């Protein structure tokens with residue numbers, strides 16, 4: 104499904120009329136607080152916005168972060184997942200059930216090369232969930248995003264920024280601007296920016312020139328206190344700020360030519376699962392079930 108633009112203020116929420124409401128918000132009990140805790144592969148923390156529920160989850164084999172966001176002040180508690188992994192779908196669904204959330208969107212930042220996305224599996228287990236990816240990815244999904252699009256759950260939204268370079272279709276999702284939105288802002292950078300690193304650029308139409316431009320124009324221009332949540336971590340980090348990464352990223356702080364030299368000398372071996380993962384992820388992770396691969 105290709106969506107049209109309306110002043111780039113379009114929100115995917117419009118496709119979910121039940122979440123459109125002009126009614127005043129019902130009075131509710133004191134807002135829940137979500138204190139930071141690091142327990143196994145899951146963590147959460149408080150936001151100045153009482154309506155955001157946030158969880159950072161980890162998949163050990165591919166070192167992938169999955170993010171759960173929900174608007175818990177909305178009666179339906181609408182939720183979305185960013186970069187779910189097939190192997191941890193049951194964990195994610197159990198958590199969603201325990202928290203009483205309604206999963207609306209299963210989103211990817213890009214076509215992953217190292218693991219199979221959980222979006223297709225989520226759709227089979229929770230019919231009604233919409234898979235979401237950038238139009239530029241060329242992958243199958245229910246909803247295709249373009250730069251400037253907004254994905255809403257309740258009153259919270261994610262803005263889509265094109266950050267190609269690791270792959271041609273990479274996007275970064277940034278929480279909305281404004282008093283009503285989570286502060287500080289949060290940027291889900293996929294593999295564009297990793298903490299003290301960045302995504303490799305040697306396959307999937309990767310380009311170090313493009314990645315450098317993407318990061319410097321779309322991510323390092325965000326407020327310095329913006330929290331960066333990457334798709335992977337190989338070094339024991341969980342979250343960092345834009346300001347800190349602008350100062351300490353060993354690759355992206357360099358000038359572009361030095362960056363390109365660094366990137367062409369990484370000498371990384373290909374991800375073990377690349378030959379399985381990329382074809383699977385081009386069809387939402389369900390290459391063997393074509394009728395459900397959207």
Ligand SMILES: N[C@@H](CCC(=O)N[C@@H](CSS)C(=O)NCC(=O)O)C(=O)O
Nearest residue numbers: 216217294300301302303373374375376
């Ligand atoms: N060893 C892992 C793959 C590690 C890898 O290549 N990671 C990617 C992100 S997943 S496409 C990457 O961009 N790494 C950058 C870096 O500097 O490490 C496996 O076999 O799966």
Ligand SMILES: [Fe+2]
Nearest residue numbers: 214215216294
């Ligand atoms: Fe990747």
